[in-house]
Amino acid sequence: MSSAETGLPDGWEVRRSNTKNLPYYFHAVTKDSRWEPPAGTDPEMLKTYMADNHSSKGVAPAAFAPTEGKIRCAHLLVKHRDSRRPASWREPKITRSVEDARQMIGSYQAQIQAHEAGTGQPNAKSLSELATTESDCSSARKGGDLGFFGKGDMQKEFEQAAFNLAKGEVSGVVETASGVHLIQRLE
Structure with a gap:
């Protein structure tokens, strides 16, 4: 895999963690x-590159076994410059306003609703499809899947919405x- 293929700076490559079964970034010279x-x-x-080579399709989630009192959700997160950590795998420094983030999530919400309604619109996508790339x-590496979590494991607003x-x-x-966020309860 070349940097021309991945978009990573020279010397960097994408590898898969054996313990977490997730992709990570590695520089062979500096380790x-x-x-x-x-x-x-x-x-x-x-x-x-990540959508084509590291999506969750066909990956058996090992640590995704249900436990009493826990639920399983996927989500799509759009960060903004006032987020707790305004950086992501997509953007090293996020500068968008909270209003821009709301507009983006609104657009994704419309695509998900069109997908669920089965309208056949060309931009209709599932939450998992959008989470993988957007x-x-x-958790985008797993289609937004967060696995199982219980009360007290997530931020209050997220937990309240998910459990409802x-x-x-x-x-x-x-x-x-x-x-x-947009959150989908899986189990």
């Missing part, structure tokens, strides 16, 4: 490794210190 892409990454090229959370969803249901827009 530096990280979960977030290094500075100088072309986010559009990386987004395309989410600012590292029926299986398969997608939330409205949820704002937390991390950014703006």
Whole structure:
């Protein structure tokens, strides 16, 4: 895999963690490794490469076994400059306003609603499809899947919305210190 293919700076490559079964970034010369892409990454090229080569399709989630009192959700996160950590695998420094993030999540929400309605619109996509390429959370590698979690494991606003969803249901827009979310309850 070349930097022309991945959008990563020279010397960097994408590898898969044996323990977490997730992709990470590795520099063969310096032996530096990280979960977030290094500075100088072309986010559009990386987004395309990750969607083509590291999506969750066919990956058996080992640590996704249900436990009493826990639910499983996926989400799509759009961060903004006032987010708790305004950086992601897509963008090393996020500068968009909270209003821009709300507009983006609104656009994604419309695409998800069109997908669920089965309208056949060309831009209709599932939350998982959109999360894989558009989410600012590292869970994008798994289609936004966060696995199972219980009460007290997530930020209050996120937890409240998630636990109020029926299986398969997608939330409205949820704002937390991390950014703006859409959440889908999987189990």
